[in-house]
Amino acid sequence: MPLIRYLQNLSTGRTILWCYFIWWLLSIVNHFDGTPRIWLTSVGLSAIIGAALLISTQTPASGRWIWPDRWVTFRLFLMPFCVSSFSALVKSAGYLLIFPPTLRENATGASLIALFLLVVWSVKKTAHAAIGTP
Structure with a gap:
């Protein structure tokens, strides 16, 4: 099954x-605003900053353009979109840094992340047990 294989091979960084994405998604769901300006601004910033990040990942000494993996490229554009949309949506929501003002929202976010980490850990543990490695 592709999802199980993906989780088995999931690096610590990914x-x-x-976990960041889960936190962002919960904040977006809780504070969604359908105003097109927010989303268009986020897309525009994503294009500008994503292009800059893509350029910065190139090897300048070679002088050749080397495209990173498609998922790396996707993340280089997704992260600025998430940051700009997050900041626009929580601007007046009473957040302290990245933390929502209510215990319920914080607990929900922490619980979803803990559940995700438990699933990843379980899948990896099962995979290691199946092949007999610690």
Whole structure:
């Protein structure tokens, strides 16, 4: 099954990125605003900053353009979109840094992340047990 295989091979860095995404998604769901300006601004910033990040990942000494993996490229554009939309939506919501003002929202976010980490850990543990490695 592709999802199980993906979770088995999930690196620590990508696991952390998924945790960030879960936190972003919960904040978007709780504070969604359908105003087109927010989303168009986020798309515009994503295009500008994503292009800059893509350029910055190139090897300048070679002088050749080397495209990173398609998922890396996707993340280089997704992260600025998430940051700009997050900041626009929570601007007046009473957040302290990245933390919502209510215990319920914080507990829900922490619980969803903990559940995700438990699933990843379980899948990896099962995979290691199946092949007999610690």
